[in-house]
Amino acid sequence: MDAIWTAIKSALSWIYFPDLKWTDILDILIITYIVYNILLWIKTSRAWTLLKGILVVAFFLILAALVKLNTILWIAKNLINVFLLAIIILFQPELRRALDELGRKNYLSRFFNPEGSKNLEKNSLNDRSIYELVKTCTQLSKTKTGALIVIEHDTPLG
Numbered sequence: 001m002d003a004i005w006t007a008i009k010s011a012l013s014w015i016y017f018p019d020l021k022w023t024d025i026l027d028i029l030i031i032t033y034i035v036y037n038i039l040l041w042i043k044t045s046r047a048w049t050l051l052k053g054i055l056v057v058a059f060f061l062i063l064a065a066l067v068k069l070n071t072i073l074w075i076a077k078n079l080i081n082v083f084l085l086a087i088i089i090l091f092q093p094e095l096r097r098a099l100d101e102l103g104r105k106n107y108l109s110r111f112f113n114p115e116g117s118k119n120l121e122k123n124s125l126n127d128r129s130i131y132e133l134v135k136t137c138t139q140l141s142k143t144k145t146g147a148l149i150v151i152e153h154d155t156p157l158g
Contacts, residue, residue, distance in 0.1 A: 047094045054087065125151065 042048050064072040088095070133149065140147050 041094070041098055045094045045097070047091055050090055 042051055061072070061076050064076070136147075137149075
């Protein structure tokens, strides 16, 4: 493997190749996954509009730094701790929901419980259940009766 890598390096010596180890690649993959999920969470929640507001304030602070508006910069510097606390308070429902979702996912059970995939198949909606739901909906539609049908997924209905 090293011979192949050195041959590639010598053939492409005009390109800079950093000395990457497997831990560096693992580190990049983990950070990429975390940043992607944070951005996905921000986009799918109310946090997106709050983040846009924070970016507008940051833009004006950068503009104030470029123009050297010392009073505004002094106020911003002295209120940075208050702003950080305000951001935590504003994002509190989203942070709580994100931590709740993180706690519900069973990342480790996939690796340590080989029967986990079998349990997922038992709890999933099977053909018999779908048939019964369709049959029930057909009977209800004949009598023009409305119904609320709830299907349990991750959160128990009890």
